[in-house]
Amino acid sequence: MTTHGASLIDVARLAGVSTATAGRALGGYGQVSERTRERVLAAAAELGYRPNSLARSMITGSTNTIGVVVTDVANPFFATALRGITDVTSPAGFEVLLANTGGELSSEQRAVTVMSEKRVDGMIVAAARPGEGAHLKHAMDAGVPVVLIDRQVSGVPDADSITVDNDHAAAEAMEHLLELGHRRIAVITEAGGQLARVRSGNRRRGLFPSAVRLRGYVNALDAAGLAVDSALVASARYDRSSAYDAMVRLLDLADPPTAVLCTDNVLASGAYRAAQDLGLRMPAEVSLIGFDDEPWTTLVRPELTIVEQPTYDLGARAGRQLLTRITATGHQRPQHIQLRAKLVARGSTVPR
Template sequence: MDQSPPRNTSVTVADVAHKAGVSKATAARVLGGYGTVSDRVREVVTAAARALDYRPNEIARSMTTGRSGTIGVVVGDIENPFFSLAVRGITDVARQAGFTVILINSGEDVAAEKAAIRTLLAKRVDGLIVSPAKESEVEHLREASRSGLPLALLDRGSDTLDVDTVIADDRHAAEGITRRLVALGHRRIAYLTACDTPDHRFHTADDINTGSVRRRIEGFLGVCREAGLAEMEDWVHVGAVTSEHTRRIVTAMLQSAQRPTAIIASDSVIGLEVFKVHREFGLSIPEDLSLVSFHDADWTSVTTPPVTVVRQPVYGLGETAAKLLVARLNGNGGEANRIVLRTEVVDRASVADAPA
């Protein structure tokens, strides 16, 4: 008679070993994925574990292998479709590699990000993927990296951290769309971002702590200078951190005597609010106002008119960061990688010649 325990009890490694007819140490090597056993023994132990509906004790396994089987991920805003899609790329790779993802939202707040890192370290994650809230404040990330914990940066790099980094070619993308707007006769071009400053005004690109946005603004301003447009810093608007803030900023712009003829939205959440507000003012896109948004969110293709966007390799950013981290976890050494993924402009119908 089969003396195996019923399925509603906790099945142990010893139970699996007994059923497979091997030692507990041998069963532990198979179930823990370490050490060397023959293919025949592995098959017998695996079949016994399946028959007993064995579930590994993750705490015990981590004590044995030194691995928790988890990857910690910290991003700025999980409600933003950009981060949602990037995290999907991370989780797909992690799952295939046998890791579980623990996700924490920082709300683009450095203090919250530091607390998140402390929490993840306490949970003994095997590695970290972080989209830093402020590239100028990364000492907590440096300490984690110094401890030997593999770390990859997502979408936002750091000149002072020598770790794997995956970003998009944001500056090049901003230069391209700005040149196009200038070529169409636009001179009053506004750039709108959620990044903020202490006085809620933009002064120089150094004010922007988020590297991806800073590179876009640098590209935007560089092309404006090439075109002979003066004082374009005044056309960079910061602080669009919520829909209410964005609405107030856009309303003020559209009520101004110097109303912009084109707006570049730094993300699709901002772009959607711009689209909503322009209708309330009885304006028409693109006849009165051209609109370009970073990130090809679903809504941008179904509006009337559909919105021209900078399509970022968002899934690829997460996927690549996770692949780099998994490679480190599998023992791949070498210098830190800095990978730049290309963007593309998706032309739709929200951009036209500047109004007379």
Template sequence: MAATIKDIARVAGVSTATVSRVINNLGGYNEETEKKVMAVAKALGYRKNENARSLVQKSTNTIGVIMPDVTTAFYGDIIKGIEDTSYEHGYSVILTHAGSHGSRIHESMNLMGERRVDGLIIVSVELHETAIEALTSLGIPFILLSTKTNREDTPYIKVDDYSAAYTAVKYLIDNNHRSIGMAGANPDDSIAGSPRINGYTQALLDHGIKVDLNLIKPGGFSFESGKTAMQAFIEDEASITAVFCASDEVALGIMSTCFENEISVPNDISVVGYDNSKVSHMSIPPLTTVAQPLYEMGREGCLEVIAAIQNKCKIESKVIPHELVVRKSVKKLT
């Protein structure tokens, strides 16, 4: 439970009125008291409610966004879509990070509750039952982007990861690749990890290619994960001609390690990414990748939340289409 002014007063041995004056910088106390009160407030993790003045108002015109720690370029376009749309409709945006694997999701929700946001958008954070209950208890419109739960009362917008991965691997097969590795994605991640792995394996099976589990190098969606995977392929002396990557940054990691080992992309090995984030067209060669409409996802999610705030309407879940963006990182085998 969040610390209150009363808690600070009790621990610091002063009145609640004194704590209120210190917290709100109103004067009428000495420096020693100020230091003591601020030290106790910090120790108790007290957060001042910046929107206290708006308690009598029905709306704060604020939309909250909760996302993981930003370690990839994936989130930039989604956030831009949210921010552009919010400002167009007279809303401001508060961003907070839920930590690695959503470890601080409850703290993030508490913060959003304190700031009395009108609506909430959660990006790429896997929510477990207690987090879903906490989210629902806020009593405000919300939507999940690029993630989902198994409950019908948690609306989401996302791409079908299984189908998108299948599309990418089928493209490699159509270019006569038969020995295809996969890099990145955590099989324990039921939202984006295992569906992409399953799409990869099913595409192989549907085209008569045996699945070799040694050619699947699981990990995260980061550049470092791609570098590690490619190093493992090299050490295994894997006879792959192509790699499907669980993200564009994984693909860049693959290509970086290839460069370091004088392996040519696409002449020696073909690479397909996932996301079509901004880095995909900056790579050398430019990366063929599965596009998620990231900006549009942010914009659409924000519009849904604003409509629910203003019209009290229910938000429906949507699966949005993906597409393959063909560039220069895949070679057709003869």
């Protein structure tokens, strides 16, 4: 018997049941005896039948797909988080649709719209602009659960969020440097232009992780009784060359820093290269701390002291939370889960 292009009618005929019964047996809904279900499944296997996923979704209301939207899929941080997501959602029968926005709000808006139109069962989003959440609220109002990862977003108070406690992470890095005797401590950050803003409050919603880490830097200096020197707050774009230039500017000051904190892994790699190219002896002349335990951080000499984020667990927790939302009935209060990072001291930091 030919199996090419087998239809549900073909399966029903071979199994000796009605088309409706075959559909219920294959779709896992409605009342079907176990004996009949086995007969239908055997017929489907013999014919090589593949169900029409769109038709099934119209019956069950589920496509068994979730959307994941991130700003930079090439960043190992998001790649690791994505593995955590899929390790949780795949065994539950869900496939992942991935969108990379490049940090552009318009790309994120298009991705969210397309995924909603494709009837994904839910979305996990690392927002390109945490201050802009209208498109996410629109998706949630249309019945699509959204879990925010890595950063909270303004305008979507009912969205769950899984983030790292970035205030604590930066404070722990600063406490390490302060305990080593450093007092001229600089920071390289994408949020340098938000220094006044982060000093005026303690909110997280609407802020990038880099801005929250900058606040942790400021609070640690305040707690130590040290003034914040704006000359030591170096702004950089999210790329290595910009961080390289920022490090050069810091080290060219009349009174340069003895230690530098970089608020993410990309900036740390650029700063490290600048110190090398300038011929500085690290850590004798400058100590350096970065974020995330990437492979390169232990291949260089000295090895880089880092703040290790629970990146895989961040993704896994987001996956579990989304599955909870997908299967939940009735209104439930949003969950805001914060995970703790930890300092890993290595050779790039020493007592002053």
